[in-house]
Amino acid sequence: MRKRLITLILLLTVILIGGCKEEVSSLGEVERIEFDSEESLVIKELTNKNKKEYQQIREITDKAKVDIFFKVLSNARWGNNNGKSTYPDFMINDKYSIWILSPDNNIRVQINNLEKNTFLSESDSKKIYKLLDDED
Known part of the structure; x- marks a missing residue:
């Protein structure tokens, strides 16, 4: 149960970071x-x-x-x-x-x-x- 929770948290973190990175790149280079x-x-x-x-x-x-x-x-x-x-x-x-x-x-x-x-x-x-x- 604890491993699933940690895996879920890590997976959500990767998704959030990936989503933020995509949003910044869509704004164009700064x-x-x-x-x-x-x-x-x-x-x-x-x-x-x-x-x-x-x-x-x-x-x-x-x-x-x-x-x-x-x-x-x-x-x-x-x-x-x-x-x-x-x-x-x-x-x-x-x-x-x-x-x-x-x-x-x-x-x-x-x-x-x-x-x-x-x-x-x-x-x-x-x-x-x-x-x-x-x-x-």
Whole structure:
């Protein structure tokens, strides 16, 4: 009886691990990307969705704030961009597209020239949102 219980537990563990591994692989490969910090962040906001017009709302030159942005991007897990979507809510340095996802206000970031995409954690989303919303 005890051997059956142990065998059953081991079998269930193998099935669960195999199922989790399959789920992760179905999401596609993820990778980390190293970013070189830049001197400033030029933030543009989408002002007209019909014409895809963006207007610069601020430029961040504070090195500490710029470093926060690139540290968050460096720690993110990047995957391949999957298809088209709406116009981004913000553009940063014309290299990074930013979407604010409702209802939880998490952030999606895309590296435009690499076609890489990530969904930031709640805490990282708050850091980026603070940079976007900060009035200096």
